[in-house]
Amino acid sequence: MRVDRPARVAIIGSGNVTHLYLTGTAMFPSVELAACADLDPERARALAAKGGFRASTVDEILVDPTIDVVLVLTPPAAHAPVSMAAIAAGKQVYTEKPLATSRADAQRVLEAAAEAGVRVGAAPDTFLGGGLQTARALIDEGRIGTPLVATAAVSYTGPERWHLDPRIFYGPGGGPVLDVGPYYVTALVNLLGPVQAVAAVGRGRGSERLVATGPLAGTTVTAEVPTTVIGTLTFESGVIGSLFASFDTAGSRAPHFEIHGTAGSLSIGDPNRFDGEVRFRAIGSETWEDVPLRFPSDVERGIGLADMVDAIRSDRAHRASGELAYHVLDVLLALEEATTTGRTETIASRVERPAPLEAGVTSSRRGS
Numbered sequence: 001m002r003v004d005r006p007a008r009v010a011i012i013g014s015g016n017v018t019h020l021y022l023t024g025t026a027m028f029p030s031v032e033l034a035a036c037a038d039l040d041p042e043r044a045r046a047l048a049a050k051g052g053f054r055a056s057t058v059d060e061i062l063v064d065p066t067i068d069v070v071l072v073l074t075p076p077a078a079h080a081p082v083s084m085a086a087i088a089a090g091k092q093v094y095t096e097k098p099l100a101t102s103r104a105d106a107q108r109v110l111e112a113a114a115e116a117g118v119r120v121g122a123a124p125d126t127f128l129g130g131g132l133q134t135a136r137a138l139i140d141e142g143r144i145g146t147p148l149v150a151t152a153a154v155s156y157t158g159p160e161r162w163h164l165d166p167r168i169f170y171g172p173g174g175g176p177v178l179d180v181g182p183y184y185v186t187a188l189v190n191l192l193g194p195v196q197a198v199a200a201v202g203r204g205r206g207s208e209r210l211v212a213t214g215p216l217a218g219t220t221v222t223a224e225v226p227t228t229v230i231g232t233l234t235f236e237s238g239v240i241g242s243l244f245a246s247f248d249t250a251g252s253r254a255p256h257f258e259i260h261g262t263a264g265s266l267s268i269g270d271p272n273r274f275d276g277e278v279r280f281r282a283i284g285s286e287t288w289e290d291v292p293l294r295f296p297s298d299v300e301r302g303i304g305l306a307d308m309v310d311a312i313r314s315d316r317a318h319r320a321s322g323e324l325a326y327h328v329l330d331v332l333l334a335l336e337e338a339t340t341t342g343r344t345e346t347i348a349s350r351v352e353r354p355a356p357l358e359a360g361v362t363s364s365r366r367g368s
């Protein structure tokens with residue numbers, strides 16, 4: 001990757017999530033969106049017009065020597081094949097979550113990248129936001145003592161309420177566990193280290209979901225994955241945790257994310273956001289204290305990509321890495337599997353916690 005100009009990034013998959021990447025990457029002068037493609041050329045044209053870059057085709061992007069990074073924003077089932085094609089073309093890859101829809105595909109992507117000498121980065125990167133990085137700093141400083149227990153919960157009615165093609169949310173790689181679980185499990189691993197074992201109960205596989213909007217409105221989608229999973233996680237450190245992930249509620253007031261330790265508790269905002277609030281309560285105290293965020297929370301999706309570009313240039317490990325995404329996928333698939341086996345599933349993969357954020361990547365933001 002040339003160092004005398006921004007990394008040139010081409011988007012493959014020009015759908016719903018791209019608007020977040022347009023604003024998110026615009027914060028980082030080290031990243032330049034240069035082109036986009038889609039199976040539907042009209043979508044690519046519309047995104048190109050909005051973003052001020054070139055509409056292209058997947059094949060053109062892959063052979064274009066001026067493109068450094070392929071940003072994979074297709075539905076989950078295409079993440080692995082598109083990533084593999086990009087790696088074969090010698091591109092660095094950053095993909096939306098999940099890394100792939102199976103362990104075997106995810107492994108193939110990581111092995112191919114290692115062989116080709118290119119990096120794989122993967123969403124989510126919300127753990128690099130001000131809220132979760134402040135929580136990480138507090139835990140590392142010992143503010144809550146030794147972490148003991150974690151709870152994570154996400155629930156809502158389901159994406160068939162708002163997405164134009166909610167079928168992708170109910171096939172492999174979808175469902176609340178694979179779709180929103182990555183934010184929660186990535187945040188947990190970043191704070192507490194790798195997961196060793198999981199157990200779970202679930203419901204909703206085979207259920208029909210009524211689409212509320214878009215061209216498919218009025219039709220139903222059959223869920224191939226559980227629509228609610230209630231899981232337990234045992235971390236290598238001995239911490240135990242729970243994950244409640246559901247598309248079967250009208251809403252919920254359950255706290256999104258809490259970590260409890262020997263000296264106190266942290267209440268943390270939604271790990272699907274960059275700006276979650278952080279509150280601390282010491283054992284014995286009657287009140288929660290608002291903790292000022294120590295890192296910027298006005299970042300967006302794209303900070304993980306900018307960190308990867310910076311990491312390539314400075315020859316260090318990037319934080320939203322393929323290895324982290326693989327471990328998270330391994331945990332999430334095991335949670336789904338545990339709903340049918342009824343067993344405690346051992347997690348074969350492990351990963352070190354990514355380095356905490358320093359001034360580095362966020363101080364390179366525009367306007368910083």
Ligand SMILES: NC(=O)c1ccc[n+]([C@@H]2O[C@H](COP(=O)([O-])OP(=O)(O)OC[C@H]3O[C@@H](n4cnc5c(N)ncnc54)[C@H](O)[C@@H]3O)[C@@H](O)[C@H]2O)c1
Nearest residue numbers: 013014015016017038039040043073074075076078096097
């Ligand atoms: N929608 C969101 O708010 C949101 C938020 C966070 C993450 N994500 C993730 O982003 C990814 C994309 O989600 P979305 O909501 O933008 O989906 P989408 O269906 O709106 O867009 C995906 C686009 O990819 C195109 N596509 C599919 N296969 C392709 C291929 N092989 N080559 C080129 N283009 C291809 C489709 O034609 C479509 O235009 C998913 O992994 C999802 O989990 C979405």
